[in-house]
Amino acid sequence: MMEETKLPDSTLPNFQQSEYEKPPSPLTCQQNSTLNSHKGLITYDDLPSWHQDNPSIFTSYRPITHSLRDSLKTFFTLHNETFNIHTHSIPFFTCLFLTGLIFYIFSIYFPESPLVDRFIFSIFFLSTMICMGFSMGYHTLMNHSKGVAEIWLKLDFVGIVLAILGDFVTGIYVAFYCEWKFQVGYWIMIITLTSTTLILLLHPHFQGLRWRTFRVCIFIGTGCSAFAPIIHAIVYFGWNQVVNGTGMPWYLGEGGFLVLGAVVYSW
Template sequence: MGSDCKSCHQLPLNNYTSIPQYLRGNRWVLTGYRVNYSVTQCLFSIFQCSNEFFNIWTHLAGFFVFAVLFLSDVLVKLPYEGADWSDYAIVTATLSTFAFCMLCSTGFHVFNSHSRNCYSVWLAVDVSGVAIGALGCYLLGVYYGFYCYPFWRSVYAVMVGLMCLIVLAAQVYDALSQTHNTLRSVFLFCSLGAVSVIPTTHWICLENGLESSLVRLLLPKVFIMYFLLLLAVVIYLSKFPERFFPGKFDFFGHSHNLWHLMVVIALCYWHRVGLEIVHIMLHSKCNHVKLQ
């Protein structure tokens, strides 16, 4: 697959054996590396075939997807649901964090070939985007999951905000000090996701467990979100499929490409679930809680 792109090479591309150590993140991707590009060359390489091309465009396209979803939500869907200012604020904040995550990732993959220092700065930006994107996922879930329980909504909002801030600070420090470790980074973000079991379990208890039609409706959707993110992490760590076919997926279809796609799919799915919860909460007006 890698050899099919030779006609696209307008800027110099390098093999794995000739790139600096900081760019050696995947030894099964053998070709297509950009090294020591100027800022102008980095920007021009957005349109050039390289092993970063699909990484750039999946999340650049993801940014525009979330921008369109924002316009659709605030101009059509939320007015139709009779939403108030707080609903607009939460949906806007959530989609803004998703879009911010996409832009941070895009920036990293555009400029990581400039220099070692530029790589570190943009890596800090990238991991910041991931932490902010995770906060957006929590924001939507906590606000509407505990829509009828304002005290617990506040408790979990503060808890999640502090956790995201701690993870963000740790990741940015590692990136800027050039001590970033992929496994440690994945562990931190997975831990941040795993903690969601606490508010999820509490929400199930507050809603009277599986006897609640609301729980039976929404819990499978939460599990699907967990599955999508877990699958993304497994693909990212396993380096599938290039581990089994070195050099065959250098330009398109390697694990980081798939990781990017899975993240966009997961965030779009969570947004759709969020709108479903918005509809339920705005129309039920917490009547199910008053009857308990």
């Protein structure tokens, strides 16, 4: 019988020490699930397809609740919608406070101010609060269910359009304070534009991610129509009067933020 030849141990491959045979660590295998199971959060891949909006955000999603109470309970918790919720909730409650304060100042220091002036201010603050409130509601309740998320997304669009409308109404009123014909003309213009914008935004055909850029362009186009009355006022009254009497730099700054927000949204 032939004697069995044994190779030295040093010549054998050290499979036990091979990195390919090492079992992966629990942290390596379960890192995402562990991090996202904190406080009941889930990952992008765990979401239903209708809720997968941004593949660049991987973690910290709230699960679908099908419960108004459970969705509202996330209002003060930490997740990837926390920033969106409170960048709208803080302006909402701030605007609510300022509305009361300004009308108190009106009653104390300007008791003889025309009723129409107060009404115009009311339009501005009311449209702003509606915009902030609808956006706050959308980001809070978007994890309720598909139907509720779609309803609140449309309300979010409505709020943005109403904010543009309210801003136009007050700006035109101040810019053409004694020129009611110009006021009415531009009010008709912006009401027509915002109504058309709403019809397109709420139409079922233009829903979904594939139409996001189209919706952004509509918002920007409606907002940029403000240049028509601005240019008109500069030509009619002169640069100095428009800048000093209407607060035009603030409107231009607001328009810049509108465009910036629309571009960020389109990403």
